[in-house]
Amino acid sequence: MNNREVWATRVGLIFAAAGNAVGLGNLLRFPSKVALYGGGAFMVPYFVALFLIGIPLMVLEWVIGRYAGARGHGSMTGIMGSLFHHANWARVLGSIGVAIPFLIVCYYIYIESWTLGFAVLSLLGQMPPPTGAEDYKQAMQPYVDFYKSYTKPSTVAIVFLVITLLVNWYILQRGVVRGIELTAKFGIPALLLMGLFLGVISLSIKGGKGLEGLFYIFTPDLSKIGDPQVWLEASGQIFFTLSLGMGAIATYASYVKAKEDVLKASLWTAGINEFVEVVIGASIAIPAAFAMFGALAVPELAKEGTFRLGFMSMPAVLMALPLGWLLSAVWFFLLFIAALTSSLALTQPLVSLFEDEMRWSHSTAVNVSMLMVSVGAFLSAFVPSFIDEVDFWAGTLMLVFFALVEIIVFVWIFGTQRFHRELTRDVFFKVPLWLVYFFAVVSPIFIFILLYQWGVLQLPKVLANTSLEVMVARFFVIAVLVLLAFLSVESKRRYLSGPHL
DSSP states (O other): OOOOOOOSOHHHHHHHHHHHHOSHIIIIIHHHHHHHTTTHHHHHHHHHHIIIIIHHHHHHHHHHHHHHHTTTOOSHHHHHHHHTTTOHHHHHHHHHHHHHHHHHHHHHHHHHHHHHHHHHHHHTTOSOOOOOOSSHHHHHHHHHHHHHHHTTTOHHHHHHHHHHHHHHHHHHHTHIIIIIIHHHHHHHHHHHHHHHHHHHHHHHHHHHHHHHHHHHHHSOOGGGTTOHHHHHHHHHHHHHHHTOSSSHHHHHHTTSOTTOOHHHHHHHHHHHHHIIIIIIIHHHHHHHHHHHHOTTHHHHHHHTOHHHIIIIIHHHHHTTSTTHHHHHHHHHHHHHHHHHHHHHHHHHHHHHIIIIISOOOHHHHHHHHHHHHHHHHHHHHHSTTHHHHHHHIIIIIHHHHHHHHHHIIIIIITOHHHHHHHHTTTOSSOOOHHHHHHHHHHHHHHHHHHHHIIIIIIHHHHHTOOOHHHHHHHHHHHHHHHHHHHHHHHHHHHHHHOSOO
């Protein structure tokens, strides 16, 4: 008998799912990519990718998650296994969909701890004071130095990492309804309010010069629209922003009620995420930098990456404003909430594997999961290049590969007619069968092109680096894949043997 939790309310479900998707990529990565890759021209491939791979994969994971959840499965190990009579190969293949979110959360939660640390330090008046310099490099230098000293890592950074791990552990221990759902009910509205507030502040800097910055980043550079790199970056952003190809959405969908409208839920999830990204994310960091440092600084800041934009340029801007310490705290608390809702979602597939398949108690499943996450988080803190290396394998290559696997398995092997029946059950709109066939052909082609670009063109460059730190990261990735593959096979016996231990 299936005694798994289900989301208590539809609002809680939507906010939790939105929190799954909304993260640091919406507020930091997206505006940097738009500014760097053609402004409005970037948005053309962005929306093409959204409709050809983003929404179809979002709907697919919701549909298959509801289907598997009704049968007692929440992790990709159980979901894949249930479709093929728990064949070992299917469970091992599904274990990749548990490994990906776990590997991502190992470094993501460390970055999340920075946001909490910077927020608290801002409130305590520990951020560097503004320099008053007009040159953006001089204005940012104290914040660059502060960032580097904090992330060495410093003692303070480790303290906030431990606190962040404990916050995630506590919420996950409370379960789906009293933990994740309750956090999302408060967190997502707070995130939206803080985001809109900071958006207004950023756009109004220097008499509305920030608004010019918004127009600046969305002014199309049509010379870049035919650049394959722009299409690659825009499509990659869709994967990152919607948390696709990693099984986390399917895990959340496995906790819905039997007659939940998963089509509506998937569209709400994508809609809230896109609002946070395209409206709020675009209105804060880049416009603020434009207003304070000028148009010439924006491409340089975008080129230097999301960490520089979020942890160095934004404090330099906000601290120069009245009540800068408070504005800086609001900015970093905004990032912390966005990161927290995502880290919970990234850890839940591993919890579900232990709870549903290994038949462990919820408390044991969470304890072991967070212990494993803690190991990865401390490696992220102390091993140079660990974050970048694991991000390439789990956050880029494996993610796109598994998205392709999902379409092949859940549509073609599961059966298009069978998938269509599940898709059109208890939904507000009956998606026509021809549309399923269309996306079942077009989306894999699109994804295969991405896989070729990342796997074939970038893989040799990545493999050329054989430093000790990089090899440690690769060993960790391989060890996680092997461990979860073993547990997926071992869990078959435990799952079929009976009740929870």
